[in-house]
Amino acid sequence: FEIPQHIYDGWDARKRGAALERTWNDKFAAYQKAHPELSREFSRRVAGELPANWSAHSERLLEKIIAKTESIATRKASQNAIEGLAPVLPELIGGSADLTGSNLTLWSGSKPVSREGAGNYIYYGVREFGMSAVMNGLALHGGIIPYGGTFLTFSDYSRNALRMAALMKIRSIFVFTHDSIGLGEDGPTHQSIEHAAALRLIPGMDVWRPCDPVETALAWVAAIERKDGPTSLLLTRQNVPFQKRDAHTVSAIRRGGYVLADAQEPKAVLLATGSEVQLALGAKQKLAEEGISVRVVSMPCTSIFDRQPPMYRDVVLIPTLPKVAVEAGVRDYWRKYVGLEGAVVGIDRYGESAPGAKLFEYFGFTVDNVVKAVKSLLK
Incomplete structure (x- = not known):
């Protein structure tokens, strides 16, 4: 479409803008001379850079x-x-x-x-x-x-x-x-x-x-x-247990998903986030007592994990193994990781009013239920 010249001229603020910018730059140049440290700090923040330390x-x-x-x-x-x-x-x-x-x-x-x-x-x-x-x-x-x-x-x-x-x-x-x-x-x-x-x-x-x-x-x-x-x-309202990690495992957290607890020749992979990671670890221990080895993957940020190279994602999730995801939320999202043949311990209905621990038990967020889900895939 065409803008009439008189309309264009009326809205053309390039000269005025350039003059205002020159004035501001002159003032900032004077400020830099008078306050070199403060001006450097101002420039750092405006550039979005983090402090040197x-x-x-x-x-x-x-x-x-x-x-x-x-x-x-x-x-x-x-x-x-x-x-x-x-x-x-x-x-x-x-x-x-x-x-x-x-x-x-x-x-x-x-x-x-x-x-x-x-x-x-x-x-x-x-x-x-x-x-x-x-x-x-x-x-x-x-x-x-x-x-x-x-x-x-x-x-x-x-x-x-x-x-x-x-x-x-x-x-x-x-x-x-x-x-x-x-x-x-x-x-x-x-x-x-x-x-x-x-x-x-x-x-x-x-x-x-x-x-x-x-x-x-x-x-x-x-x-x-x-x-x-x-x-x-x-973030949770309730307390969650501290998880021990070596330095390599700590560094892997930045990749969004990582192996928190491994096993020799695992038969399945457990994925979990937030307060449900402890359930996955508890299930791993209970399954080990029955001779069933599983890997536990903590996935605190799925979007960052999805941006990792395919090789890293495959190394963590082991595509050939059955998978169970555990999260106190809707199940469907986790199908992208566990597939239609995998299992998800989740919740697809609204909650109830009761103490949090009671609700977790009532809705099946227990170690025993996670163990049951793993076994259902290994039959």
Whole structure:
């Protein structure tokens, strides 16, 4: 189509824009001379680069977490990770949609943004979509890495903003706690069933569901280091056991899926995420007592695992072996890994109001049920 010249001229702001840019560049050049260190820090943040000591700092934090061997909820492990990483990231701006005390998104250096002055933490109120949209705006502005928290079920309210973050390939970090029926008495309105799978289906969204403090810390590191898209962190309300790993296994976590516990000549492969990893490991032990060896694969981030070379994926999953996936969410998503002939210990209905441990037992998230699923494939 054709734009009339007088319309084009009326909207042509190139000369004015060029003049404004020259003025700004002149002011910044003067600022660089007057404040060289501050100007370098400004340029670093706007460029989206991490501090020079970032890698060393994050490695030291990981070593401390491994040494502690804590069995805590991954939402608490997330708070510990923020506490450890935020001091070297002044560009990190946090917040929560009226659930700060539950999401555990505060750290000791958090200062609320308020009428009284600037800060690095935003109390958004019950505004999940508003929070996520503001986070996207902060990321687009540049010089800021935003994160914000709510319950995983309430990610539905944020859906448009989550999709836009992925579409725009921006570094927004969405913290979603209370990630399954494990949250307990709040009942089915608050218990996530389809949400992990739904988030994984958003192109460009990396979704982490870590099983312990080590995976949680590495999920945070990966989210902060990622410059080409958003990350969702799915975290438990309930405590989960610490998992022992050697250095090679720890490094493999960054690949999204890895062999957590192996066996000689395994007869099957167990895949699990988050709070269900402990069930897979318990099933492995019980099966071993019956002379059945299995491999346990922890897959905290399926999207990163899917981006690995085919050879790595085959080495981890062993295509020729039957597979059982274990996750407190809908079953269908895991068919891409276990196939139609495999088994999935999952849940395809809404939950109930009861203590989390009781619900896990009621809905079949037990070691015995995982053992039963493995045996059903080996007949």
